[in-house]
Amino acid sequence: MGLLGGKDKDAKKAALGAEVERLDGLPLSAVATEVMVKGFGQGGPGADNPTSVPALIDVMNPSGRSLSTDPGVLAALERIVWESVQLLEHSSLVYWESYTHAKPDLRLTRAGSAALADSSVEKALG
Numbered sequence: 001m002g003l004l005g006g007k008d009k010d011a012k013k014a015a016l017g018a019e020v021e022r023l024d025g026l027p028l029s030a031v032a033t034e035v036m037v038k039g040f041g042q043g044g045p046g047a048d049n050p051t052s053v054p055a056l057i058d059v060m061n062p063s064g065r066s067l068s069t070d071p072g073v074l075a076a077l078e079r080i081v082w083e084s085v086q087l088l089e090h091s092s093l094v095y096w097e098s099y100t101h102a103k104p105d106l107r108l109t110r111a112g113s114a115a116l117a118d119s120s121v122e123k124a125l126g
Contacts, residue, residue: 012063013070019062020076029125032084035060036093036121040108050097050105057081088112091125 023031038059040046045055057078058064085106088094093112097105108116115124 013073015062016070016077017073019060020073020080023060023080024076028083028087029122031080032087032091032125033122035081035084036088036112036116040094040112041116046106046108050107052105053082053085056085056106087125093121093124 023034035056038044039051039056045051045059060081061074061077085094089096089106092109093115094106095109097107111124112121115121
């Protein structure tokens with residue numbers, strides 16, 4: 001490992017950049033499907049409890065929650081995840097349980113749970 005984890009930091013930066021490029025090239029419905037499965041599916045932060053958009057961003061970051069990655073690329077990932085959350089909400093698959101300045105909580109709707117269970121999320125997104 002280099003000074004202050006230089007090689008690790010470079011690897012995380014490259015992984016995040018590649019993931020943002022991949023997600024940016026997909027249709028929004030495909031990205032929203034990934035966010036739904038990774039964020040609300042088994043083992044995801046929203047599987048059993050409400051979750052926040054920052055937790056969904058972390059789950060989509062191949063480096064995990066990392067403050068050492070490129071802020072511009074991380075901001076691009078944040079925009080992509082927020083857009084996908086908006087599509088999930090407008091498709092009635094998730095809803096805002098509460099929205100406070102401190103912690104916006106997203107929860108699956110019954111339709112969202114059913115779409116996850118039968119792998120029909122992308123179809124439900126239109």
